[in-house]
């Protein structure tokens with residue numbers, strides 16, 4: 001088995017080189033000029049994932065709704081992920097019927113900072129999951145008027161004769177039709193008008209049949225996932241490949257259709273929130289007004305999956321994921337870590353409940369007195385009573401050489417939302433960083 005894995009990993013490394021080559025996405029993307037450019041930070045959010053890695057007929061230990069956050073709740077650490085969003089002048093695709101009502105968004109790839117997390121995997125040992133920009137810009141659509149868009153994404157992902165396929169599913173108006181498009185780099189096809197969920201044309205599978213408010217939006221962020229494992233001195237590439245982030249301010253739903261597989265039927269639903277306060281001021285956005293207070297915050301969500309995604313000959317990945325991102329514009333950034341637009345005692349309490357607790361995957365040397373779990377020394381030969389599998393594929397000799405450089409499990413109740421300085425430990429610094437903004441609010 002060890003040799004099999006080593007071989008598979010070697011071919012994966014070859015394969016990922018190919019997969020990581022940037023590919024042009026959406027050549028017909030409208031090149032409208034940028035009139036506003038703002039920096040947004042993810043103040044809160046979640047990422048839940050179901051993962052099953054296949055090597056030949058060998059199904060390696062699955063992770064259900066807990067990866068890449070192996071031993072703690074799947075909250076994002078605040079203030080880590082960020083990006084610049086460029087806003088175009090408002091366009092009128094209806095030639096005078098509606099007036100200017102669509103703004104095109106561009107996310108320069110150089111500005112994208114995404115997930116970087118270390119956790120323990122029974123299969124791979126200490127594992128680092130990074131989501132990195134591909135070299136292609138993200139792109140999006142923002143609808144300024146109520147009722148002109150239907151931006152929900154209801155998708156079922158399956159595998160047809162070796163090829164992963166995304167299908168629209170109910171209540172999508174195109175349930176059963178293919179959703180993903182090669183022309184858009186695998187993202188759902190926005191139709192011949194190049195605008196997802198734009199109702200006057202209604203030429204795509206976005207939506208749930210209920211028109212959405214002003215400030216509704218779809219955003220495509222092309223990322224690549226890089227999974228590495230710790231060999232004691234460095235991170236070895238395990239596998240990697242494209243990671244699509246199709247985001248909506250509406251509802252996102254995905255179900256994996258993989259008869260006979262562990263992930264069959266796994267599904268997730270997430271609900272976003274339109275751009276504030278465009279929602280309360282439809283049509284009022286003036287991109288040339290320097291003092292405009294609009295588009296202060298937004299909640300984007302994504303639900304997606306890859307079924308039997310081939311990472312290398314004989315190696316497949318089943319992956320179902322749901323993501324939510326609460327993005328706030330920089331001048332309005334406050335530690336509203338529970339996402340209700342005001343810093344209250346509820347935010348401070350999140351830090352209080354987590355006080356002096358440590359995250360998984362932090363360097364053990366930074367944690368005085370840390371004792372690895374009892375099975376650590378014999379991880380290659382000890383069966384995990386919960387999974388019935390060995391704790392790890394690493395030879396026991398590696399343990400003697402490499403020691404236990406990272407903590408294996410998070411302390412129970414560790415809550416990453418409160419880790420303001422992203423050091424894997426909740427302490428007085430974090431409490432103060434939240435409390436000093438007490439009662440500050442984003443919405444006036």
Ligand SMILES: [Ca+2]
Pocket residue numbers: 190191192193194195196197198201202203204
């Ligand atoms: Ca369309």
Ligand SMILES: [Ca+2]
Pocket residue numbers: 149150151152207208209210211212250
């Ligand atoms: Ca809708």
Ligand SMILES: [Ca+2]
Pocket residue numbers: 336337338339340341342343344346347
């Ligand atoms: Ca709050």
Ligand SMILES: [Ca+2]
Pocket residue numbers: 418419420421422423424425426427429430
């Ligand atoms: Ca901290």
